Amino acid sequence: MKTYKMVLSYDGTNFAGWQIQPNAITIQQLIEEKLLILTKEAISVVGAGRTDAGVHALGQTAHFSTHFPIDSDGLLKSLNGMLPQTIRVITLEEAPLDFHARYSAKNKVYHYHLSTEKFQSPFRRLYSLHVGQKIDLEGLKQGAKYLLGTHDFTSFSNQPLSGACGKNPIRTIDRLEVIEEHWGVRLEFEGKSFLYKMVRNCVGTLLEVAGGKRDPEQIKTILEAKDRKLGGKAAPPHGLFLVRIDY
Amino acid sequence: MKTYKMVLSYDGTNFAGWQIQPNAITIQQLIEEKLLILTKEAISVVGAGRTDAGVHALGQTAHFSTHFPIDSDGLLKSLNGMLPQTIRVITLEEAPLDFHARYSAKNKVYHYHLSTEKFQSPFRRLYSLHVGQKIDLEGLKQGAKYLLGTHDFTSFSNQPLSGACGKNPIRTIDRLEVIEEHWGVRLEFEGKSFLYKMVRNCVGTLLEVAGGKRDPEQIKTILEAKDRKLGGKAAPPHGLFLVRIDY
Numbered sequence: 389m390k391t392y393k394m395v396l397s398y399d400g401t402n403f404a405g406w407q408i409q410p411n412a413i414t415i416q417q418l419i420e421e422k423l424l425i426l427t428k429e430a431i432s433v434v435g436a437g438r439t440d441a442g443v444h445a446l447g448q449t450a451h452f453s454t455h456f457p458i459d460s461d462g463l464l465k466s467l468n469g470m471l472p473q474t475i476r477v478i479t480l481e482e483a484p485l486d487f488h489a490r491y492s493a494k495n496k497v498y499h500y501h502l503s504t505e506k507f508q509s510p511f512r513r514l515y516s517l518h519v520g521q522k523i524d525l526e527g528l529k530q531g532a533k534y535l536l537g538t539h540d541f542t543s544f545s546n547q548p549l550s551g552a553c554g555k556n557p558i559r560t561i562d563r564l565e566v567i568e569e570h571w572g573v574r575l576e577f578e579g580k581s582f583l584y585k586m587v588r589n590c591v592g593t594l595l596e597v598a599g600g601k602r603d604p605e606q607i608k609t610i611l612e613a614k615d616r617k618l619g620g621k622a623a624p625p626h627g628l629f630l631v632r633i634d635y
Numbered sequence: 636m637k638t639y640k641m642v643l644s645y646d647g648t649n650f651a652g653w654q655i656q657p658n659a660i661t662i663q664q665l666i667e668e669k670l671l672i673l674t675k676e677a678i679s680v681v682g683a684g685r686t687d688a689g690v691h692a693l694g695q696t697a698h699f700s701t702h703f704p705i706d707s708d709g710l711l712k713s714l715n716g717m718l719p720q721t722i723r724v725i726t727l728e729e730a731p732l733d734f735h736a737r738y739s740a741k742n743k744v745y746h747y748h749l750s751t752e753k754f755q756s757p758f759r760r761l762y763s764l765h766v767g768q769k770i771d772l773e774g775l776k777q778g779a780k781y782l783l784g785t786h787d788f789t790s791f792s793n794q795p796l797s798g799a800c801g802k803n804p805i806r807t808i809d810r811l812e813v814i815e816e817h818w819g820v821r822l823e824f825e826g827k828s829f830l831y832k833m834v835r836n837c838v839g840t841l842l843e844v845a846g847g848k849r850d851p852e853q854i855k856t857i858l859e860a861k862d863r864k865l866g867g868k869a870a871p872p873h874g875l876f877l878v879r880i881d882y
Contacts (some may be wrong), residue, residue, distance in 0.1 A: 399757040444758075464754075473760045507711075510646040511691075513720045515758070 389455055393483035394433075396448045398475040401514050401626065405441040406448070412441075415475055419450070422470045426463060427456040436489040436633045437496060440585070442625030444515065447478070447497075447632040451489040458482075487635075495562070495580060495634035500591045501627045503572040512571060517627035523573065523598045525566065530604035531597035532564045532575070534611065535590055542614040544590050545583035546622070557614070559583055564590075585622050593620035636702055640730035641680075643695045645722040648761050648873065652688040653695070662686075662722055666697070669717045673710060674703040683736040683880045684743060687832070689872030691762065694725075694744075694879040698736040734882075742809070742827060742881035747838045748874045750819040759818060764874035770820065770845045772813065777851035778844040779811045779822070781858065782837055789861040791837050792830035793869070804861070806830055811837075832869050840867035 396415070404412030408420070416433055423431045436449040464480040471477070486492075501516035503509070508518040535544075538560040545557060563578035575594070577587050593610065596602045602620075610618045643662070651659030655667070663680055670678045683696040711727040718724070733739075748763035750756070755765040782791075785807040792804060810825035822841070824834050840857065843849045849867075857865045 397757055399760075446756075446758075468754050473755070474757045476754045476757055478754060507715050507723045507725060508720070509693075510644055510721045510723055511693075511762070513646075 389453055389485065390458065391451055391453045391483045391485050391487050392458065392460065392480060393487055393489070394450050394452075394480045395478045396445060396450060396475065397478055398445050398448065399514070400439060400442050400444040402474065403441065405443065406435045406437070406439045406445075415439075415448075416450075418471060418475060419467070419477075422467055423452070425470070426466050427454060427458070429454055429456050431456075434489050436493050437630045439628075439630050440588075440625050443628045443630065444626075445630040448630050449489050449493070449633040449635075451483060451487055453485070489633070492635050493580070493633050495578060496582065497631040497634075498577040498582070498587045499629045499631050500575040500577070500587065500623065501572065501629070502575070502595075505571055509571065514626055515629075516572060517624055519572070519595070519598070521599050524600055525568070525573070525598070527600070527604050528573070528594055528598040529566045531594050531602075531607045532566055534604065534607035535594075536561050536564050539611050540614050541583050541586055541611070543610045543616055543619040544586050544593065545616065546585040546589070547616075557583060559586065588622040588625065588628060589619050591623035591627070595623060596620045636700055636732065637705065638698055638700045638730045638732050638734050639705065639707065639727060640734055640736070641697050641699075641727045642725045643692060643697060643722065644725055645692050645695065646761075647686060647689050647691045649721065650688065652690065653682045653684070653686045653692075659688075662695075663697075665718060665722060666714070666724075669714055670699070672717070673713050674701060674705070676701055676703050678703075681736050683740050684877045686875075686877050687835075687872050690875045690877065691873075692877040695877050696736050696740070696880040696882075698730060698734055700732075736880070739882050740827070740880050742825060743829065744878040744880075745824040745829070745834045746876045746878050747822040747824070747834065747870065748819065748876070749822070749842075752818055756818065761873055762876075763819060764871055766819070766842070766845075768846050771847055772815070772820070772845070774847070774851050775820070775841055775845040776813045778841050778849075778854045779813055781851065781854035782841075783808055783811050786858050787861050788830050788833055788858070790857045790863055790866040791833050791840065792863065793832040793836070794863075804830060806833065835869040835872065835875060836866050838870035838874070842870060843867045 406415050408417045431452045433450050433452045467477050503512045503516040540557050541559050542557040561579045565576040567574045653662050655664045678699045680697050680699045714724045749766050750759045750763040787804050788806050789804040808826045812823045814821045
């Protein structure tokens with residue numbers, strides 16, 4: 389038995405997300421299907437971040453274990469030859485037997501893109517949220533500061549239906565930077581782990597601050613209330629990129 | 636009668652190019668359709684560069700003339716509201732009555748993107764040509780130098796069927812730069828005007844040099860032969876961007 393680690397990039401536009409689900413095409417499913425064809429073994433692939441429908445990845449990381457004798461370089465080429473161009477396996481290599489894409493992760497980086505152009509560039513339409521309003525950058529930065537650090541993020545998490553994931557709502561955001569681009573703003577999130585929809589809920593609420601609908605200080609009140617109903621709605625998936633997982 | 640100038644950006648992926656043609660969706664056609672709805676006038680729109688199917692534009696420029704009383708800002712918003720997100724009119728303003736998008740142009744800038752990653756990023760698949768080979772950058776730069784300046788570009792032009800365009804094959808490339816990016820190479824072309832498919836034919840031939848199939852000096856021989864059969868085949872359209880037209 390050997391364990392393999394793969395780093396993947398995908399354009400999430402036309403996928404129902406990472407995780408296998410009935411009646412929809414997901415990235416995990418396509419990779420498992422190709423691995424079955426290539427190895428004749430039913431191999432389960434575990435991703436570090438279960439990106440939702442429409443969310444993109446520059447550096448998703450996954451692992452799988454198999455008894456099948458694998459030539460990493462050959463399998464990497466074969467997988468990319470069979471997968472659609474919207475999914476690329478960037479690297480594939482043997483990892484320690486106990487490597488787990490999710491549990492071994494030390495740090496995750498997500499970026500959210502807001503385009504503030506008057507008319508959104510056609511080349512950003514699938515990869516950034518078009519904000520059709522003037523943005524209060526200072527307010528956005530102040531609001532972001534309240535999210536930094538260790539908090540109970542209940543107000544910014546959509547509890548999934550499955551009980552298995554209904555876990556401790558305490559999380560730490562180690563870095564939340566607001567970076568200006570010529571086309572808008574990039575929000576960079578970094579932390580060991582995030583709750584379900586936490587990044588998109590944080591962005592959605594910060595957008596209310598950036599649009600002048602809330603004061604930055606309200607982020608603190610919302611956090612303390614531990615009530616999802618008080619947080620803003622999730623920002624749409626197409627602005628979100630899973631950038632990197634560090635181990 | 637007044638004349639208006641518009642600057643447009645479009646993702647050419649799913650269009651049959653700029654110019655109206657039967658049984659295909661083109662950018663010119665969509666804009667004329669929306670102008671007809673908005674003004675109740677049949678308005679002809681003339682583009683500076685007749686980009687082919689699949690070619691993208693960051694700054695295509697077009698003009699039209701009409702007796703209809705136009706509020707430029709209002710029409711700009713209405714057009715963008717009606718056009719698909721793959722086409723954006725960036726600016727729309729009144730121009731001198733004799734302004735002509737094509738004949739008044741002083742300078743055109745085209746970029747061609749080559750991605751040299753081992754496995755092409757999903758986010759570049761529609762916007763750059765994936766070169767599945769090691770590239771000879773020095774050869775590419777040397778070959779490009781032979782194309783610079785004023786030449787008879789017959790060997791690099793596909794004559795269109797229409798006689799109206801079968802014109803003088805002498806053109807001047809004022810700038811042709813090979814710029815390295817972290818994902819590959821960008822070729823920047825600049826000149827007052829280009830022959831039909833000239834940029835893509837130049838890139839296709841330069842790619843043969845970059846791939847070691849031709850010596851850079853052969854570019855000179857091909858130019859001098861004035862024979863399209865000697866030039867390389869056109870590079871595919873999805874790597875090409877019409878970047879800017881200067882007046």
